Amino acid sequence: MKTIIVIPARFESTRYPGKPLVELRGATGQSTILVERSWRAAKQVKGVDRVVIATDDVRIMEKAHEFGAEVVMTSNACENGTERCAEVIKKLEKHYDIVVNFQGDAPLTPVWFVEELINALNNNPMYQVATPVLKCEPRMIQDLIEDRQSGRVGGTTVVFDHGFSALYFSKEVIPYASEEDLNLGKVSVYHHVGVYAYSTRALSQYANFKSGALERSEGLEQLRFLENNQKVLCVEVDAKGRKFWELNNPVDVKKLEIMMTEMGME
Numbered sequence: 001m002k003t004i005i006v007i008p009a010r011f012e013s014t015r016y017p018g019k020p021l022v023e024l025r026g027a028t029g030q031s032t033i034l035v036e037r038s039w040r041a042a043k044q045v046k047g048v049d050r051v052v053i054a055t056d057d058v059r060i061m062e063k064a065h066e067f068g069a070e071v072v073m074t075s076n077a078c079e080n081g082t083e084r085c086a087e088v089i090k091k092l093e094k095h096y097d098i099v100v101n102f103q104g105d106a107p108l109t110p111v112w113f114v115e116e117l118i119n120a121l122n123n124n125p126m127y128q129v130a131t132p133v134l135k136c137e138p139r140m141i142q143d144l145i146e147d148r149q150s151g152r153v154g155g156t157t158v159v160f161d162h163g164f165s166a167l168y169f170s171k172e173v174i175p176y177a178s179e180e181d182l183n184l185g186k187v188s189v190y191h192h193v194g195v196y197a198y199s200t201r202a203l204s205q206y207a208n209f210k211s212g213a214l215e216r217s218e219g220l221e222q223l224r225f226l227e228n229n230q231k232v233l234c235v236e237v238d239a240k241g242r243k244f245w246e247l248n249n250p251v252d253v254k255k256l257e258i259m260m261t262e263m264g265m266e
Contacts (some may be wrong), residue, residue, distance in 0.1 A: 001097040004050045008081035008102040011057035026266045037107035080221035086207040103194040103246040120235040128202035130233040132193040154190040166232040
């Protein structure tokens, strides 16, 4: 199975303009821009045939070329990373069976998250789309709640059925539970890790689907699959003690830098 990783990188983000070029300082004190950190993480994934950065911005393209990445220029009309991945596949001459959308704002994504995701899609032919989910510890739940209460767009949570098919994704913390039950761990909350593995067929279909009310309301691209009756496989992953967070807001820069320092990441 031929596999490609695509890292969508958009400069004109409504939530955080210029985010791919934001510098993050690691344990050694050296600063490296976000998109390069994400590219480095993606390059470590085993069993992948190609890694490309997909952008519509010349500034990102030039920086990516400086650190040795392959870049595919895409249209600025793409509404989200999945549409950008779909455009990349149309432009490439080679065929790929699996396309991984590796979010450019998640450089702390462990390699095994992506490897397990690819394996899960290979081993479950009834699914055309898969995504990792991580059971939240109490501190992560509180961080998610604090983001929402402060009016920040934070991480995404997900609920799924007994067969691990996604039922819904939300920027709210779902399912609802009292603060006491959450603190006591009586209710499981799953953080949706923003990585996707698609078949090329799923990507071509997605490009033809219209965005629905839920996708527009939540601002979550994966809801377009659910609103069009497409199953999404949730793959539970284990952080194995690694800290994980995504860069969604400017305040997350310091949080990621602290995490990288604590984990000894350069």
